[in-house]
Amino acid sequence: MRAIRYHDTGGPSVLTVDEVPRPGPGCTDVLVEVRAAGVNPVDVSFREGAYPTDLPATAGLDVAGVVSAVGEDVTAVEVGDRVCATGVDGAYAEYALAPANNVAQLPDDVSFVEGAAVGLAGVTAWQAVVHYGSPLPGKTVLFHGGSGGVGHIGVQLAALGGARVIATAGAADRRDRVRDLGAGDVFDYAREDLGTAVADVGAPDLVVDHRPETYLELDLEVVAEGGTLVLIEGEFPETSTAFLSRVKELTIQAVSGLNAPDVGSTLGDLVGLIADDRLTVEVERTYPLEDAAEAQRAVVEDSYVGKLVVEPGA
């Protein structure tokens, strides 16, 4: 089978199309014939060597496709089922192994591209908004980066749950699209009076931040007394201890989508919402397998609403 691998860490040029043996499932694995693979910024971090990885490695974490084989302990899915999964060992390939706990059935009216796109971004958004934000009715949620893969799902989950949603995004057209997804107020993240603009709408009970090195001070200023700040990425600024000493009562929570409990059932809930037309996963572009390096360049350099997807069969 063909797989996009890297034999060394580095820039997009380390990705090669390799011919490799099809993997066999261990006891708790599901072998998926990959129809679509989601592209995430963390795929680039792995390729660049930010996390310890055995080389050569196959890129990618999110897939949707058809079950080709199952390990002897797997009972939830069968050969021939349409599924999606995250936390996969090498998604940019014609076949990929998924841990059974991270697999969900894909409803017939949800496409493979949508199923692959929802993956890690959807589970992370769910953990941030539904798991740590519920009950949502009557709450105000601030989602930084509401146009991103995680953000555009998080905005919809918060609105669906009954929260008033404030989001940030870049250009005006993307801010308009985030409004269409359910955010009542969407501000340009570059504006200098962002904190005042948010505070004028109302103190957020839940703030979801992917760049605390830039926004932590603003978050602490605007978050409601007793509120929750969820961090999905980034680092604390060096000055953090200085202003943490004057902070209000709040909970600070880190989210790791890949290590969340019940990943498979959360994915099932997400694709169920898509099937019911209550959640949209925006896919900006799809790429054939051999253009995976261009997809990885785009996921960190380009701006768009939603997700990018690689299609091995295209």
Ligand SMILES: NC(=O)c1ccc[n+]([C@@H]2O[C@H](COP(=O)([O-])OP(=O)(O)OC[C@H]3O[C@@H](n4cnc5c(N)ncnc54)[C@H](OP(=O)(O)O)[C@@H]3O)[C@@H](O)[C@H]2O)c1
């Ligand atoms: N903890 C976890 O398990 C987990 C899981 C998934 C992702 N993440 C991390 O969460 C972050 C978002 O992931 P993603 O998949 O949504 O990435 P993405 O699709 O690339 O989205 C990035 C978002 O950041 C916004 N942005 C760009 N520059 C910004 C700035 N200066 N200030 C504020 N926002 C800015 C973008 O807005 P425009 O495009 O409108 O400019 C976009 O909304 C990444 O750092 C990713 O690594 C963590």
